[in-house]
Amino acid sequence: MIRFEGITKRYDQQTVISDISFEIEKGELVVIIGSSGCGKTTLLKIVNRLIRPTSGRVYINGADTAAQDEIELRRNIGYVIQQTGLFPHMTVRENIEIIPRLKRVNRADVEARSVELMRMVGLDPAQFLDRYPSQLSGGQQQRVGVARAFACDPEVILMDEPFSALDPLTRVQLQDELADLQARVRKTIVFVTHDMDEAVKIADRICLIHEGGVVQYDTVEAVMKYPANEFVADFIGRNRIWSSPAFIRARDIMIQTPVCASADTTVMRCIERMRTRKVDSLLITGENMRMLGIISAREMQTCEDRGVPVSRVMRRQFEKVSPDENIVEVLQIVNRGGLSAVPVLDEAGTVVGLITRSSLLTTLSRPYLDETEAATS
Amino acid sequence: MNLFTFLVQSAGEIATRLFQHLQLTLLSIFIATALGVPLGVLISYRRRMKKPVMGVANVVQAIPSIALLGFLIPILGIGEKPAVFMVVVYSLLPIIKNTVTGLSGINAETLEAAKGIGMTRIQVLTKVKLPLALPVIMAGVRISAVTSVGLVTLAAFIGANGLGYLIYSGIRTLNDYQILAGAVPACLLALLMDFLFSLVEKMVTPACFKQN
Missing domain, CATH: 3.10.580.10 (CBS-domain)
Structure with missing residues (x-):
């Protein structure tokens, strides 16, 4: 579904990402994780071409993203960032509908879709659609952010630390809901975080990045049980598995x-x-x-x-x-x-x-x- | 003859002058906004142009207005043309400055989100940047509008119409009443402009900022 081929990104003399290649399967939620400054956000932004790699290519469904119109590409990829990603001067409705409207989708369809999306993320459409982001709590804003990413029903959704600014309780709740939602819709989701608990909770696969390279790319269970090296073991925490007994098998x-x-x-x-x-x-x-x-x-x-x-x-x-x-x-x-x-x-x-x-x-x-x-x- | 009877007698002329004054002011503000906002937008995209454009605007601001009018006579003649030109030139700086400030004050992540969800550069500008910067831009226009009222009175020195004419001829004929007949309405007009533009400023402020 999404294939990274030899992605390298250099700023001046500093190499942020060096020669990363891996493939994300359709319908999987892959968490890209690593300590801050490891290049994980850069890698995510290369997918929707907010950042241009120094070398290497990204293929989505076999098509080279560099060869596509970047506006068209981005409109077909959902994008969620921290809550500042909502436009403060637009209502929730306007935020969700902005891209469908720019695409000139039929008005009635867009409105019906907004109501559907609000229900999907657990917000009452009648109560929230006409509010401004500043009138919502952080968790509610983030739900709207997720709803907006789903507006054009994209196959691929990118999430850049969407829950990191939330309080721990709300964060856990949204993680659970995202996992449930993903179980229903089966989108290809690339999720960037630095929080291992979050990764374990929602990921199908984990891509652990360190110093600009992939250290281990495997299922959550495999990464926990068979860490590729000392770094991975330290990063995930040696006793991590005990907080997820579902992964300890007979x-x-x-x-x-x-x-x-x-x-x-x-x-x-x-x-x-x-x-x-x-x-x-x-x-x-x-x-x-x-x-x-x-x-x-x-x-x-x-x-x-x-x-x-x-x-x-x-x-x-x-x-x-x-x-x-x-x-x-x-x-x-x-x-x-x-x-x-x-x-x-x-x-x-x-x-x-x-x-x-x-x-x-x-x-x-x-x-x-x-x-x-x-x-x- | 006291001030009151003088004002009643010349009410017709004062009204005409006031109307001319208003016309000149609004025309100048309109032109200054039409030039200043795009220039500000341009500078915000082309950082390298910021210094030269702001430099020129600053230097122009520093030239005494009467002197500027004098320089303009050989080029634009006398009357309203050089007057409007002068007022526009003086109004540009606050508008350009506030446009740049307004645009650069927008949260970078908001802009990245706009780009990331697939807006074109023009759409980012018209749907996100300008609406968010509009209150600051309008504050610049408001400053310009108020100073323009005062500047337009100077235009009488090169034969333009407006309340300045009353003031100028009042000075020439040592008629204090006539000076007041020009100065007081000009002052009131400036206050009115400030009030009107404060309404516009409120109107264009996105609803989300009003509630806070």
Whole structure:
């Protein structure tokens, strides 16, 4: 959808952006993030040609933006900046309708669209359309800013730190609403911020920029779990993931090589295996590691004939989780069933891992232990 | 004969002179605005022109008005033409200055937003810059309008009409009443101009600034 190709921007001798190339997929919300002065706003403004790159090209839908009429290009790209972006001498209605009117869109259509847009951003059209920006709160002004960006129903919307001047409560509220809105309309949104919490909240992908280059461009989850280098890890904060438990998945915390036994192993051998491996339950598998049942040490102790295959005595009904379930769901399952362990199975029913109470404890204690380490070192 | 009877007797002439005076003033203000605002806009776009244009306007302002009128006689002759020219030249500076100030006082982010959402340069100027700068520009026009009333009285020295004629002939004939018959209406006219232009200024101020 939007492809950056070798974008470089130099002012005199100072290089602000050096050779950035990446592609933004249609319908994704990509957050460009970095500390101030890293070139993120410059990169955004290169998209709608407010800034001309020293070299490199930006393609939107395969078309080179440099070859297009810049006025036409900008009218087809929504643009939201901090609240000063609204025209103070125009009413909310005039602000929203300015570009459609300049494009000479049918008057009735424009008016209907304004009402629709106001509802979309959660403002009562009757109450707010004829007010001036100065009569609105910061949050309301920003909603109008978003409404204006959607006026011509653009495919691409650029947002330059739109919420940074708002109070924390309003900011969080608008972030949530933007995420909801994006889930409905699926526009291609490029969002610049320096706030990692904001990025985690709204982004599909994060593009982390440092000293004019892309350090990491990946999904939010991947950036948090697999930071490309020390800088990324520091920037996002090492314990960041703990504030978004939805990103901690079963596959991240499971024991990857659980102790298993095939269905025709005798109970005797199973007990032996548990003893040597120091575990209190065994996963019983069939062909290709397909999970058939589970058996605990206590259940085997009560078994009288220890020569029979374990498949006769194992439990065939058991709780399980998929690798993509998050830690909250796993905890719920473990607590509900009072389980000591829960197997992780893929769609085919193959054993991929095991989560035990002790592996959960290890995982959950990590942020606190990390902190103590950091404090003592 | 006292002042009152003199005024009653010459009411007709005073009215005619007053009307001529008003005409000359308005014409000059109109021309000065028509020249000054575009010049101010031009300077705001072409920074390099700011110094020469403002320099010339400042120097002109510094020339004594009577002297300027004298210089104009060989070029424009006598009568209303050089008079209007003189008043226009003196009115330009406040208008140009205020236009530049008004335009440069606009929030840069507002202008970037205007550009970013796809307005052409002309649209940015007419839809955003000028409406936002208009109160400041009008304040300049108002200053010019008030000083013009006074300047137009000087025009009588080179044969133009207006209230200056009464004052000038009053001085020549040592007739204090006649001087007052010219000076008092001129003074009132200046106050009236100030009042009228203050209304215009309010009218063009965007609603958002009035409420604050």
